[in-house]
Amino acid sequence: MTATAARAPATAEGVKPWSRAQAAARLAQDIPEGWCVNLGIGFPLLVSNFVKGREVIFQSENGIIGMGGLATAETIEPWLVNAGKQNVNLVKGASIVHHADSFGMIRGGHIDLCVLGAFEVAADGDFANWTTSLTDGVPAVGGAMDLAVGAKRLWIIMDHTSKDGRPKLLERCDLPLTAPKAVTRVYTNLAVLDVGPQGFEVLDMAPGLTMEELQAKTGAPLRRKAS
Amino acid sequence: MIDKRVKSIAEAMQGIKDGSTVMFGGFGAVGHPAHLIDGLIEQGAKDLTLVGNNAGSGRVEPLVRLLAAGRVRKIICSFPRSAGSVVFDELHKAGKLELELVPQGTLAERIRAAGAGIPAFYTPTAYGTALAEGKEVREINGRHYLLEHAIRADVALVEAYQADRWGNLTYKLSGRNFNPIMAMAASLTIVQSQHMVELGDIGPEDVHTPGVFVQRVVHVPYGGPASNLATAG
Numbered sequence: 001m002t003a004t005a006a007r008a009p010a011t012a013e014g015v016k017p018w019s020r021a022q023a024a025a026r027l028a029q030d031i032p033e034g035w036c037v038n039l040g041i042g043f044p045l046l047v048s049n050f051v052k053g054r055e056v057i058f059q060s061e062n063g064i065i066g067m068g069g070l071a072t073a074e075t076i077e078p079w080l081v082n083a084g085k086q087n088v089n090l091v092k093g094a095s096i097v098h099h100a101d102s103f104g105m106i107r108g109g110h111i112d113l114c115v116l117g118a119f120e121v122a123a124d125g126d127f128a129n130w131t132t133s134l135t136d137g138v139p140a141v142g143g144a145m146d147l148a149v150g151a152k153r154l155w156i157i158m159d160h161t162s163k164d165g166r167p168k169l170l171e172r173c174d175l176p177l178t179a180p181k182a183v184t185r186v187y188t189n190l191a192v193l194d195v196g197p198q199g200f201e202v203l204d205m206a207p208g209l210t211m212e213e214l215q216a217k218t219g220a221p222l223r224r225k226a227s
Numbered sequence: 228m229i230d231k232r233v234k235s236i237a238e239a240m241q242g243i244k245d246g247s248t249v250m251f252g253g254f255g256a257v258g259h260p261a262h263l264i265d266g267l268i269e270q271g272a273k274d275l276t277l278v279g280n281n282a283g284s285g286r287v288e289p290l291v292r293l294l295a296a297g298r299v300r301k302i303i304c305s306f307p308r309s310a311g312s313v314v315f316d317e318l319h320k321a322g323k324l325e326l327e328l329v330p331q332g333t334l335a336e337r338i339r340a341a342g343a344g345i346p347a348f349y350t351p352t353a354y355g356t357a358l359a360e361g362k363e364v365r366e367i368n369g370r371h372y373l374l375e376h377a378i379r380a381d382v383a384l385v386e387a388y389q390a391d392r393w394g395n396l397t398y399k400l401s402g403r404n405f406n407p408i409m410a411m412a413a414s415l416t417i418v419q420s421q422h423m424v425e426l427g428d429i430g431p432e433d434v435h436t437p438g439v440f441v442q443r444v445v446h447v448p449y450g451g452p453a454s455n456l457a458t459a460g
Contacts, residue, residue, distance in 0.1 A: 061331060062254040062401050070457045078257070078451045079388075079400040085255040085309075086457035096400055098407040098435075099254075099280075100339035103332030107352065134357055138316050139328055140308035141358065146332030149351040180355035 014208040017160075017189040025050040026204070027115065027157055027187045035112035036065070038147055041084035043157050044115040059111055061143040063102040066094025083143070106143070107150035114151035116144060118158050118183075120173040123199035123220040125183040127156060128175035148179035160188035160217055167219035169193070169200060190214055194225055201225040231394040231444050232423065236266035239417050239445040243272040247381040250278040250338065250409040251290070255309075256452040258402030260386040260419045263445075264289035267384070273298045278338070278378055280304065280331065280405060284311035294318055301325035303378065305334045328358065333375055335408060341377035342411025342440075350375055383413030387436070387444075390420035391427075394441030395434045402452075403435065410440040419447040 018026060020043060028050035031037060036057045039045050048058055048069065058067040060082050067082060068089035075089050082088045097105070105111060118129040127148070131139045148154055161167055169186065185203075186193045191214055192204040203225045205214060215222050233239045240263065243249070249267070253259025268289060277299050283290035291314045293299060307315050307326060318324035329337070330352045340348055349372035353359050363374035385406045388399035396418060398406055410416045423446045 060401075062257075062404050064401055071454075073456065076454050076456060077400065078454045079402045081255060081257050081401055081455065084457075085257075085455055087454050090400075096403055098403050099331070099335040099405045100408045103335050107332055107336075107350065138308040138312070138319055138326075140306045141328055141330050142306040143331040145330040145356060145358070146352045149354070150332070176357045177355060179353075 015213065016207045018206050020046060020189070021049070023157060023187050023189055026192060027155065031056055031113065036110065038106065038111050038114045038151060040114070040116040040144070040147075041082070043117045045082075045084070047115055047157070059102070059105065060088075061102055061106065061147070063097045063099060064088075064090070064094065065097070065105075066091045068094075103143070103146050103150075106146050109150060109152055111147075111151040113153045113155060114147040115155050115157055116147065118156045118168070118178075119175050120168050120170055121156050121158075121183050121186055121195075122170050122173045123195070125181040125195045126173050126177055127179065127183045128173045129178045131176055134176055144178050148182040153184050154182050155185045155187065156183050157187045160190040167217055170219040190217065193222070196225070198223070229438075230392045231438065231441055232392050233443050233445050236262060236419070236445055236447070237269065239263065239419075239443045240266040240270040243267065243270055243382055243415075245272055246274045247272055248276040248278060248379070250378075250380040250383040250405075250413055252279070252383075252385050252404060252406035252409050254280055254401065254404040256288075258386050258398060258404045258406055259290075259452070260384040261289045262447045262449060263384040263386075263417055263419050264293055268293050268296060268298070275299045276301045276303065278303045278334075278380060278409075280306055280334065281309060282307035282312055282315040284309050284313075286314060291315075294324065297323070299324060301327065303327040303329060303334070305329055305331040330358065334378075335405065337375055337378040338405065338412045339408045341379040342408055345377060347374055347376045349373065378412065380409070380413040381415060383409040383416045385410050385416060385418045385436075385441075387418050387420040389422045389424050389429055390418055390441075390444045390446075391424050391429060391438070392444075393426060394418065394438030394444055395429050396420070396436040396438075396441065397429055397433060398435050399451075407436045410436045415443070416441045418444045420444055421448055421451070422446075
């Protein structure tokens with residue numbers, strides 16, 4: 001199943017949740033020309049499909065500045081992979097650095113935006129995306145903690161609720177944190193929310209959804225963003 | 228005449244002692260010196276501490292076979308879990324392989340610091356998380372930082388694209404990754420290079436790692452990493 005073809009299930013009469021591709025496109029609308037952006041693997045990577053016509057520079061933690069799309073059989077370069085270790089292309093103007101410089105760029109505040117997925121986001125900007133348990137299974141952290149503290153902005157893109165319907169936007173995270181007070185905005189299949197001084201502020205909602213319905217699927221109080 | 232070239236992988240791996248800390252370059256398979264790790268299996272050193280980004284996948288690649296052979300006591304790593312990292316999972320669950328999990332940027336900077344003569348540094352990464360446990364916290368200009376220590380190695384295993392007899396190196400595209408900083412952080416840096424070139428063939432401003440950081444170079448023209456074409460979407 002491709003992500004772009006995935007149809008989000010209807011939640012209530014007349015409500016049309018955004019598909020993953022639509023949520024990624026909605027996020028991409030908010031990226032201005034000229035930003036340097038790091039996209040996490042999976043859902044966040046879809047964002048790169050929706051910035052056409054603007055010069056946005058994609059950085060990959062393994063030392064690529066100016067990453068293009070996924071490689072095809074015609075464009076394959078085996079020595080060029082993204083953070084998910086898939087073969088990718090470069091754009092004209094790209095450059096390559098070593099890992100310490102790449103993370104210097106990340107930690108040093110030179111990345112305008114990082115987009116990551118998450119298991120949970122709390123109303124104070126805490127978020128959890130690296131492990132569901134510190135005792136079971138094999139933990140792996142990769143670059144998430146560095147990106148979370150280093151990028152100028154951290155936006156999360158994720159489904160609004162877990163597969164079994166539980167809210168992922170919460171008062172407090174239950175899972176081990178990736179970073180405290182790091183998230184500034186969240187894009188889900190149901191809404192776009194800022195993390196404001198008093199918690200989640202709704203900027204935009206999927207067609208047909210009411211604040212009450214959104215609140216019912218959210219584990220922390222919502223308010224409308226003052227325009 | 229300075230000549231760091233050696234004729235075989237076996238010669239390149241001579242003298243690595245039991246208990247050594249061994250760094251290996253690579254982000255997945257790209258820039259990963261798999262042939263040198265194969266040579267380390269042959270060479271026989273045991274009770275090793277490995278330092279690298281990943282812990283391998285499947286059961287046939289040399290890194291995984293080194294782990295499976297019980298030759299590694301500990302791995303310092305940012306992303307040991309990947310599709311098919313079955314051997315790491317088994318050994319770790321059985322308590323036979325110690326893991327020090329380090330955020331990727333902190334891992335890179337700890338290696339870079341060692342090579343640059345910096346014993347420790349403060350970083351904001353991982354403050355307020357489970358990975359901060361036991362670490363000194365310092366508040367600087369209103370922000371919290373963790374003290375992280377440099378990681379020096381006895382041996383660094385590096386994959387280059389071009390090398391000359393002085394050990395000057397270039398890397399191919401994202402094959403650079405951890406290799407330049409590891410080359411600086413070890414007492415013995417051993418390089419497998421896709422191409423051997425004449426001294427002077429690499430222009431001075433094109434040298435990625437100057438030969439002063441390199442002790443041994445062996446020519447391994449294996450062609451390049453296996454490709455990983457993603458399916459659309």
